[in-house]
Amino acid sequence: MSAGVVAPVRRPLIEGHKTYHQITEDLCSPTEKAPTRAWVIAFIISASVLAFGLFCIVWTIWMGIGSWGANRTIGWAYDITNFVWWIGIGHAGTLISAILLLFRQRWRTGVNRAAEAMTIFAVICAAMFPLIHVGRIWVVFYFFPYPNTRGSLWPNFNSPLLWDVFAISTYFSVSLLFWYTGLVPDFASIRNRATGLRKKIYNGLSFGWTGSAKHWQRWESLSLVLAGLSTPLVLSVHTIVSFDFATSVIPGWHTTIFPPYFVAGAIFSGFAMVQTLMVITRKILKLEEYITLEHIESMNKVILVTGTIVGVAYLTELFIAWYSGYVYEQFAFFNRAMGVYWWSYFGMMTCNVISPQIFWVKKFRRSVLITFIMSIFVNIGMWFERFVIIATTLARDYLPSSWSYYKPTWVEIGIFIGTIGLFFTLYMIFTRVAPVVAIAEVKHILKVGGDQYIGENATHSHSNDLDHSHSKSHSDHGHH
Numbered sequence: 179m180s181a182g183v184v185a186p187v188r189r190p191l192i193e194g195h196k197t198y199h200q201i202t203e204d205l206c207s208p209t210e211k212a213p214t215r216a217w218v219i220a221f222i223i224s225a226s227v228l229a230f231g232l233f234c235i236v237w238t239i240w241m242g243i244g245s246w247g248a249n250r251t252i253g254w255a256y257d258i259t260n261f262v263w264w265i266g267i268g269h270a271g272t273l274i275s276a277i278l279l280l281f282r283q284r285w286r287t288g289v290n291r292a293a294e295a296m297t298i299f300a301v302i303c304a305a306m307f308p309l310i311h312v313g314r315i316w317v318v319f320y321f322f323p324y325p326n327t328r329g330s331l332w333p334n335f336n337s338p339l340l341w342d343v344f345a346i347s348t349y350f351s352v353s354l355l356f357w358y359t360g361l362v363p364d365f366a367s368i369r370n371r372a373t374g375l376r377k378k379i380y381n382g383l384s385f386g387w388t389g390s391a392k393h394w395q396r397w398e399s400l401s402l403v404l405a406g407l408s409t410p411l412v413l414s415v416h417t418i419v420s421f422d423f424a425t426s427v428i429p430g431w432h433t434t435i436f437p438p439y440f441v442a443g444a445i446f447s448g449f450a451m452v453q454t455l456m457v458i459t460r461k462i463l464k465l466e467e468y469i470t471l472e473h474i475e476s477m478n479k480v481i482l483v484t485g486t487i488v489g490v491a492y493l494t495e496l497f498i499a500w501y502s503g504y505v506y507e508q509f510a511f512f513n514r515a516m517g518v519y520w521w522s523y524f525g526m527m528t529c530n531v532i533s534p535q536i537f538w539v540k541k542f543r544r545s546v547l548i549t550f551i552m553s554i555f556v557n558i559g560m561w562f563e564r565f566v567i568i569a570t571t572l573a574r575d576y577l578p579s580s581w582s583y584y585k586p587t588w589v590e591i592g593i594f595i596g597t598i599g600l601f602f603t604l605y606m607i608f609t610r611v612a613p614v615v616a617i618a619e620v621k622h623i624l625k626v627g628g629d630q631y632i633g634e635n636a637t638h639s640h641s642n643d644l645d646h647s648h649s650k651s652h653s654d655h656g657h658h
Contacts, residue, residue, distance in 0.1 A: 189472050192624060195637070201468075201620055202367055205613040208463050209368060213610060216462055224602035231596005234589045235310060243313045245589045252572045252584040257311035258422075259564040260594050263447070264304035265346065265419055266440075266560060268353070269412060270448025271297030275356055276408035279401065287619040288473045291612075292459060293452045294357040299604040300451075301350045303597040308342070310593070338421035345418040349411050356404045362387055363397065363618045416444040423567065430510030430571040433498070439491035443560060446484035446530070449477050450556035455605065457550045459614055468615045471544045478543040481556065485534035488563075492531060510571060518583055519570040522562045529559020 192201075213221075238245055248255045271293035278286040309318050321343050323333045333340045366387035369380035387393055420440035423431040453474065460469040499511040514523045533555050542548045569584050608614075 190470070192468060192470075192620060201624070202371075202617060204465070204468070205364075205615050205617045205620070209610060209613065210371070214462070217606065217609075221603065221606045224599045224606060227599030228596055228603050229599075231593055231599055234592030234596055235306070237589055238310055238593065239315055241589075243311070245587060247585050247587045247590060249582050249584065251575060251580050251582040252569055254568050254572065255584050256586050256590040256594060257307045259561065259568050260597065261304050261307035261311075262419055262440075262564045263557075263561050264300045264307075264597065266416065266444035266447045266564075267451045267557070268297040268300035268304070268349075268448060269416060269441075269444035270452045271295070271300075272349075272353060272356075272408045272412045273445055273448065274452070275360070276405040277412065279405045280409065283476075284623045285473050285476045287623055288469045288615055289452060289456055289477070290619065291357075291360060291616045292455060292614050293448075294353065294360065295605065295608045295612075296448075296451060296455060297353045298350065298357060299601050299608075301346060301353065302604070303601050305346065305350070306593075306597060306600075308339075338418060338425050341418045341421065345415045349415045352404065352408055352411055356401075356408060359397065359400055359404060360616055360619075361612055363389065364613045364616065367617055368613070412445075413441055416440045428571060428575075429504070429506040430514070431567070433495065435491055435494055435498070439488060442484045442487040442491065443530075443563060446481060446488055446534075447557055447560035449481050449484070450553040450560070453477055453481070453549055453553035454557070457546055457553070459609065463609065463614060465615060468620060471546075474546065474549055475540075475543045478537045478549060478552075481552075482534050482537040482543075485530060485556070489531035492527065506576075509574070513574050514566055514570045517570060517574065519566065519573065522566050522570070526559050526562035526566050529555045530563060533559070 246255070246257075248257075271290075274286050274293045275290045278290075308321075309315055312318055312321075320331065321333065321340070323335075323340075326332075362384050365380050365384035366389065369377055369384055372380055417437040417440065420436035424433060424436040426432060456469050456474070456477075460466050496511055499507045502508075513519075533552060536542050536548070536552065573583060574581050
């Protein structure tokens with residue numbers, strides 16, 4: 179893609195008048211230096227939390243599901259709430275890397291690598307819950323349709339729970355491919371700087387990449403094909419997760435608005451998690467010049483739009499419940515807002531609908547502190563949303579004699595916190611072994627996004643830039 183003409187109002191995406199070599203240096207060095215004290219402390223904390231989570235999982239398997247707070251009325255509780263929450267968090271990675279790649283959005287380059295890694299780690303966290311909540315984990319292979327001699331024991335293809343298995347395994351494999359494809363040229367950059375065993379390991383990881391024009395051309399085509407495959411997945415995975423509820427006949431779940439509103443909610447919570455991680459990462463790894471306020475503002479705009487869509491979906495649900503004249507549906511929604519779980523409903527409304535509206539103000543969109551606080555708020559709100567959909571709907575059914583109240587036990591809370599520990603442990607390891615920002619992609623936009631070429635501090639005129647657009651360095655050659 180030639181440099182093209184960049185509008186004068188466009189702000190730079192790379193600051194600090196970087197050269198190609200400085201970009202390699204800045205982004206490879208975190209993987210080469212000894213870990214900082216902050217990293218070691220954070221790693222010990224997240225690994226300890228993960229260890230406690232593993233203890234709780236072993237406890238669940240040893241003692242049985244009775245160690246959870248689920249009861250005869252509320253059979254789905256923390257496990258499915260957390261499962262849907264984690265799957266939602268994974269969505270931003272695919273959206274940033276696939277859809278924004280197809281739309282040629284340049285600001286994706288600073289955040290796509292970490293967001294894709296986040297997708298994979300979130301899906302791993304999510305996949306743990308269905309394995310545990312079936313109760314007998316040692317027969318979990320009954321999930322899969324494979325030739326067996328058990329007679330009539332065969333998965334029910336009419337069940338959305340089986341669709342989940344296919345959707346999530348496809349999602350995981352495509353995301354993993356996409357993430358790894360992007361890493362190959364960067365692993366080669368690290369290999370070229372490394373020696374000894376480290377060089378051998380990175381040579382294997384980069385598949386002997388040489389950076390020839392043919393390599394770049396194949397890498398490009400593969401990226402585009404995978405982006406094309408991932409785009410429908412962004413929409414389909416959470417749609418199928420919403421079918422877990424929408425295909426039932428329970429008032430409050432049996433609605434057709436679920437698929438689009440689950441997808442919007444997933445992108446909403448995913449971007450919030452990217453913000454949480456990116457704000458911490460840019461501070462600890464000193465990447466402020468690559469993950470700029472421009473990136474943060476762009477992501478806040480997405481959070482604002484998807485948060486508003488989710489708000490409209492909530493109001494639509496309330497309106498349809500009223501307009502339908504169906505008393506059971508009306509009771510389900512009245513019970514959400516005014517029943518025993520009123521606190522979770524108002525927590526959801528405040529965090530998901532009201533709080534993101536602060537981003538209409540540019541000053542707040544560009545404030546790192548406000549962004550960080552809001553991103554945590556949004557994820558608390560999205561967790562509440564899943565809890566409201568699952569727990570409040572099941573707590574009150576047709577028979578008042580079976581109404582009950584669900585409280586999680588320490589085991590369930592431990593498993594949930596343990597998955598957060600797993601997520602952060604994996605993320606911390608990832609920041610040590612791979613560049614957190616995609617080196618090749620950042621180099622590609624240097625001529626059209628670097629602050630020496632555009633913006634107030636530009637030192638090169640744009641005509642000069644166009645002359646140079648044909649003589650890009652080989653490390654950038656053929657990209658896009």
